[in-house]
Amino acid sequence: MSRADRFLRACRREAVDCTPVWMMRQAGRYLPEYRAIREKHTFLEMCRTPAIAAEVTVQPMRRFDLDAAIIFADILLPLPGIGLELSFGEGEGPAIGNPVRTRRDVEALAKFDPEKSVPFLLEAIRLSLRELDGKAPLIGFAGAPFTLASYMIEGGGSRNYENTKALMYSDPQAWRVLMEKLVDTVAAYLSAQVRAGVHALQVFDSWIGCLSKQDYLEFVLPHMKALVSAIGRAVPVIHFANGASHMLPGIRDAGGDVISVDWHIGLDDAWKAIGYDRGIQGNLDPVTLLGPREFIEKRVADVLLRAGGRAGHVFNLGHGLIPSIPPENVGFAVDKVHELSVRTP
């Protein structure tokens, strides 16, 4: 079985020859060849120049035996298309120049047109597909409505998400309109990526872990359901809910063919909570890859053991690769995943 098939078969919970593996932020700063390009361009320039984005997308595929590529982009790329001023300061996180704080700000958001707002991303997808040449599938992605809303409202990263929750608690009607607009935006953004040719989609709800289960069920779950339904069933959808081990059944109810979980609980307990009628992706703590090789091997084996050889497991980290991780440890882990999970036919 080629790596072109392994990942997509696992997403559909079909039998595979060994467990497929890719890693969040596999196109990123831990790679010297990425840093060499990054030195000459800003982060947004890289995202908005199709040739660069495609090059960075395939970089880790040349080095490692990864079973899927993920398009190089940022979850905030659609925001300028709905009227927000997006910037990335050097060494800082993203910033929104005109944060959304009132019902009026919500109403003023524009309708998103992917062909007009992110043509560079769609072109980067086409270039990446040409470069990958059918040898590995390509994943498209977007931020989930809650995570996008939190950036839009806070104006950047946040510690307590106080403006986001204050809007949610004090003007639930404005919150609902905002989420509905973001569902439309994200659905259009992901559908355009499918039309450009991606083989699977991942929705990143990176900051959802700041919410109580109670708030998730009340303020987010219905909108996530609407999103997953709007995306349709053309390609598998992976739903990554970071910091959400306290509400996995809610995350599952929100939708996704595969639920991607962080490292906080064992993959066995997570899959049990989600139910075996879904695939699961995860869940090695990325910092494991800073440890010695014996330790990495032990922990890779542990994740595979907890997956129990069941169809529907995509090996991944519980969060993105961090810049200090040695690339050779990434390659070591990828090879160990394949080696330790070979199924006898």
Place this chain on the structure above:
Amino acid sequence: MSRADRFLRACRREAVDCTPVWMMRQAGRYLPEYRAIREKHTFLEMCRTPAIAAEVTVQPMRRFDLDAAIIFADILLPLPGIGLELSFGEGEGPAIGNPVRTRRDVEALAKFDPEKSVPFLLEAIRLSLRELDGKAPLIGFAGAPFTLASYMIEGGGSRNYENTKALMYSDPQAWRVLMEKLVDTVAAYLSAQVRAGVHALQVFDSWIGCLSKQDYLEFVLPHMKALVSAIGRAVPVIHFANGASHMLPGIRDAGGDVISVDWHIGLDDAWKAIGYDRGIQGNLDPVTLLGPREFIEKRVADVLLRAGGRAGHVFNLGHGLIPSIPPENVGFAVDKVHELSVRTP
């Protein structure tokens, strides 16, 4: 029943007339009278000047009908006493000038002597007790060994705790020695506070939520058990494990008369996971207090409903008060807790 009794009775799971309440960071920046003092002194000066620390400790007790005071201090105060250079930059978090990174750094740590290193804290406790005059109990506190270790190793706050975990994974022997030294340090620090007169203790494991359940059980739990055992049973011990809803049975096994939980899961589910042979403290999301009054009341009532009138509940937030919270909303919530939880005798 006076507020002098309510809190301590609840810690021992005895009957109370209504649910006692205090709030983490109740002595803090959301209070204008705190900010007035803070403008004239650095944070460390405030901690190290007994008259100021005592004044700030009792400030919220004058405004609100809180059932316990907590001594104004910082979890990092014992660190200079074991050889670390501690500073707080204006507007930044804490910094350690000489972080612990190697086995040699661990071995070089000094033995902690509370009378010599934190006499100001012990004096602040005595002054606060005089000021409180038996009308409300006083809580002493410390950071848990893991949380202290993470600051010591990272040199300050952290996003990924990569140095901490890397030491844990690559040199488990050095990690063990570090945790043992911190258990001794924290036990001595807390015991000195008990001798100075505090009525209860809270151990803050603020950053423990970065660990998987697996890592907690292997690298932290045995040391927490040793700590709780070393503290002894002179006063009730509250164990606050932030971000730990994925491993509450482990937190319970580590010890504490009362387990203090954050807001991620409902108090009913948390208490069930912990077991009813322990008290529980929590668990309103602090950001709730930025919402409108009807919303605050609804959420306070919800926490009380989930506690089910069972003996052993101390009402608190799931994390500390944040500076933007209006003081009048704190008072409103405190009064609602008492009003909505009155037991008919």
